Amino acid sequence: MSSRPRFLGPSDQVGTFTAETDSTGTGRGTWESFIDTWNDRMGDLYPLPEFSASTVDGFQGKVRSVTLRDTAVNELWGSSPVSTQSVWTHEHDHIRLYVGLRGAMTLRDPHDQGGDAYVSAGTYFMHHVVTENHFHTTPEIGNRIFMFPGDALRSLVAGKPRAGRATSPAAQILMAHTSMVQRTVSDLSPVAAHASRNALLELAKGLVLDHFDDHEPTFTPALAQAAKDLADARLTDAGLSPAAIAAHLHVSVRTLQRAFTSLDESFSAYIRRRRLEEAAAALTAPGSRLTVSEAAARWHFTDSSHFIRAFKKHYQATPAQFARRPT
Incomplete structure (x- = not known):
């Protein structure tokens, strides 16, 4: 089993911490130490529910949290189910976005949903969290869970949770930006961390509105990365071209080409x-x-x-x- 979660970054809540079981371990120590670190770092902003004994004792997998002050992205990859045991009754005011990568997660009766919400691989669900709800996952699970301050997105989501495909252009741009943040967070300057946090929020708005400002310079690296990700998955496709990828991302070829102007090579x-x-x-x-x-x-x-x-x-x-x- 790995050591206690590693935290990298200054004390202003910009950084990352992880917990991971090794190939032979399961994980009370791993899980509890991650939760302890979360509670120390982000618990005042985003209190976590209490997890089931089977989750705590039998956890197998990896959890990684990236924090940008009042915004966090948790990525969970597990080969054991995760479920809640009890939830707090005090009020929340934040936005939570779940993006399914593998397996499925069931959110039991979120207050604004009118029934359970089901997040499978390739889908997303975003809602305004006022009271905590129970959830459980399949044994094999991969999920990104975004936590945003309520003020940033409440007007778009409160009372009207959003669900859709994670393959939409807006979702792919958001996911590409998130991957870049995950890779670089420990090296971000305060200014860059602030810009990355703002871009996450704006791209999350774009997910709700199914549109993002493709002329916004902040999003240029994310657009280029999304194009690269799509190209990498289609290298043996005869139809792969800048025009095809631009159409897939709902931008013009010129906009896509502009996203690569600061890089060492063109998209072609x-x-x-x-x-x-x-x-x-x-x-x-x-x-x-x-x-x-x-x-x-x-x-x-x-x-x-x-x-x-x-x-x-x-x-x-x-x-x-x-x-x-x-x-």
């Missing part, structure tokens, strides 16, 4: 590089029988000669020479 160059990298990995995989012409076709180069020239320019070796290199 990014697609080409990633295709070459995937081709190189496949050609050198143990036992690979992939031919150069097959690789060119799979990653949609015009022909073998075109593929070989692009490959040699990138790797300073032909595909055949590269495949013969010692590993």
